Amino acid sequence: xxxxxxxxxxxxxxxxxxxxxxxxxxxxxxxxxxxxxxxxxxxxxxxxxxxxxxxxxxxxxxxxxxxxxxxxxxxxxxxxxxxxxxxxxxxxxxxxxxxxxxxxxxxxxxxxxxxxxxxxxxxxxxxxxxxxxxxxxxxxxxxxxxxxxxxxxxxxxxxxxxxxxxxxxxxxxxxxxxxxxxxxxxxxxxxxxxxxxxxxxxxxxxxxxxxxxxxxxxxxxx
Numbered sequence: 460x461x462x463x464x465x466x467x468x469x470x471x472x473x474x475x476x477x478x479x480x481x482x483x484x485x486x487x488x489x490x491x492x493x494x495x496x497x498x499x500x501x502x503x504x505x506x507x508x509x510x511x512x513x514x515x516x517x518x519x520x521x522x523x524x525x526x527x528x529x530x531x532x533x534x535x536x537x538x539x540x541x542x543x544x545x546x547x548x549x550x551x552x553x554x555x556x557x558x559x560x561x562x563x564x565x566x567x568x569x570x571x572x573x574x575x576x577x578x579x580x581x582x583x584x585x586x587x588x589x590x591x592x593x594x595x596x597x598x599x600x601x602x603x604x605x606x607x608x609x610x611x612x613x614x615x616x617x618x619x620x621x622x623x624x625x626x627x628x629x630x631x632x633x634x635x636x637x638x639x640x641x642x643x644x645x646x647x648x649x650x651x652x653x654x655x656x657x658x659x660x661x662x663x664x665x666x667x668x669x670x671x672x673x674x675x676x677x678x679x680x681x
Contacts, residue, residue, distance in 0.1 A: 462515045462540070463643035464501060466493040466533035467525025467553040468575050468617065470636035473500040475508035476519075476643035478650075483507035484640040493532040501536075504639070517546050519646040521553040521637055523662035524583040524597050525575070530661050537659055549646055550657035553637055554585045554597055554616075560641035561615045562590025566633035570594070572609045574602075574618030574626060575636075582618035583664065584609070591645070599664040602626070 464473040469490035475482045485503035487496055505512060520537035523530045541548035554573045561567040567590050574584040577599050584605065586594045598605075602618075602625040609626055615633035619626035634641070649656065 460510060460514050460516045461519050461643050461646060462501065462505070462512075462517075463519035463639045463646060464497060464533055464536070465521030465553055465556065465637040465639055465642055466497055467521045467523040467530045468557075468636040469529075470638070471496040471500050472637055472639040472642075473497070473504040474639035474643045475504050475510050475515075476640075476647050478647055481640040481643060482510065484638070486636075486638065488636060490529070493529040497532055497536055512540075513544065515540075515544060515546060517646075517650075518544075518548045518659075519639075519643055520548060520550060520659055521556055521642055522550040522657050522659060523553050524577070524599060524664045525553060525662075526578060527661075527663060530663070534659060534661055541659075548659040549650075550659040551642055551646055551649075552585075552593065552597060552657060552662065553642075554583065555593055556637050556639075556642035556645060557616055557634055558587045558590050558593070559645040560634040560638045561630070563641060563644070564633060566615065566630045567613060569613075571613040571615065571628075572619065572626065574609075574614060574616045574622075576618045576621055577664075582622065584616075584618065586612070591648075597662055597664065 472486040474484040614626035
């Protein structure tokens, strides 16, 4: 019984999977309220699935890449649940979940690109051989700098939709944000096949926006 969630994109999404199928999912898109909305989403998914928290045997969490503030909400929550329940925590690349969701939606079958919004006029992105197979490591770049690498490839994700002049093959009907249902289903497949998971640690790929100012003035007396 897997409890999956992800806060690496504007979607605060949680789902329950029994090892065979998704039992329930709760998703809300709000780029500023990950901390407020994640636990209600988990509660709603568990309630809709008719599952108590103590029945969960594994936690699946999206590890990014994603912006610092939102991403850490999901990872800290996953660590807390894993510790409290005494169950393993499985990390899955957020881009992998979106790629898998695109495949389930029938939007992708051959090579394509997934890109999410990294802010600062950048995207988090990776290329895929198929919906289950990532061909490159996740990266963060300005779209113009990767135009040659993504040229002519179908593309999914909110980052791709923001820069259609670079991601010329954007699939308008494919998922833009993460789906915990897809993340859970992908993790269930990987567990069944014995595939390895990522550690439940954040893929930030760059330094956080908040920085300690250089040369700040001390206010405490010496």
